[in-house]
Amino acid sequence: MSEQSTQPTSRFLPTDDPKLSLLIRPGGHEKPLQFQESVNLGRPIIAREIEPWTDAGAHELLSDIMAAHEAGDITTIARYKGKNPRRWLASIYPFAMEPRFVGLFFPDGTLLGWVSFTTSPYLPGKAVLGMVIRPPYQNAGLGTAALLHAKKYLRDIMRDASITDIFFETQEDNARVLAIAKKMKVQNTGRRIDQIKGDIAMLAFTNKPGAEA
Numbered sequence: 001m002s003e004q005s006t007q008p009t010s011r012f013l014p015t016d017d018p019k020l021s022l023l024i025r026p027g028g029h030e031k032p033l034q035f036q037e038s039v040n041l042g043r044p045i046i047a048r049e050i051e052p053w054t055d056a057g058a059h060e061l062l063s064d065i066m067a068a069h070e071a072g073d074i075t076t077i078a079r080y081k082g083k084n085p086r087r088w089l090a091s092i093y094p095f096a097m098e099p100r101f102v103g104l105f106f107p108d109g110t111l112l113g114w115v116s117f118t119t120s121p122y123l124p125g126k127a128v129l130g131m132v133i134r135p136p137y138q139n140a141g142l143g144t145a146a147l148l149h150a151k152k153y154l155r156d157i158m159r160d161a162s163i164t165d166i167f168f169e170t171q172e173d174n175a176r177v178l179a180i181a182k183k184m185k186v187q188n189t190g191r192r193i194d195q196i197k198g199d200i201a202m203l204a205f206t207n208k209p210g211a212e213a
């Protein structure tokens with residue numbers, strides 16, 4: 001499949017900040033969603049949709065995915081080494097899954113982490129969520145806040161009213177995700193062994209009504 005024909009078209013926000021202009025996708029939400037409550041980073045956090053289908057955007061996301069893979073927190077079949085970032089990103093997030101990404105930024109454009117949303121015909125009405133918070137910003141409540149705000153991002157940034165629930169999976173040994181799931185009282189909906197990823201046990205969760213911000 002040609003990359004040219006399948007990439008969504010986009011343009012960048014008119015901004016003087018080079019970091020923001022590289023990543024932020026226009027449209028969606030006009031006023032950036034800000035939150036500070038329960039996040040112990042001392043500065044406001046702005047959530048904006050990321051443009052992933054540029055070399056720069058795909059590289060940022062893949063660098064985080066490969067770092068989390070190397071740390072043993074997630075497993076990916078991708079072996080990105082700095083070349084063909086859009087192709088590697090599409091191997092993880094096929095276009096048919098309608099991947100969308102929300103970046104969490106400091107107001108100066110520093111990318112702190114991001115949340116991915118994909119859809120699946122097997123999970124109607126649900127968005128499948130993935131998330132990476134960059135190591136310097138972990139354990140400050142950002143992952144919890146992002147999960148709490150996930151439905152708001154879908155509604156207000158992506159204007160997607162068809163999604164009523166969030167679904168996510170994590171490795172059974174991912175202590176931080178399990179700590180967040182416990183805190184948020186999300187429902188455990190099952191356990192499976194992922195043989196493609198090497199017999200890794202995965203736990204699945206869905207948010208209960210009322211768990212959103």
Ligand SMILES: CC(C)(COP(=O)(O)OP(=O)(O)OC[C@H]1O[C@@H](n2cnc3c(N)ncnc32)[C@H](O)[C@@H]1OP(=O)(O)O)[C@@H](O)C(=O)NCCC(=O)NCCS
Nearest residue numbers: 068073131132133138139140141142143144170175176179
């Ligand atoms: C998982 C992740 C998104 C969480 O983001 P975060 O901003 O660090 O999350 P928070 O700070 O909101 O919460 C982390 C919780 O884990 C707890 N925690 C941290 N290390 C822990 C450990 N080794 N064992 C148990 N709990 C731990 C923290 O204390 C905190 O809980 P608390 O708020 O009750 O104290 C982030 O760590 C990350 O990007 N990891 C790598 C990629 C990944 O695993 N993605 C998820 C795939 S489903």
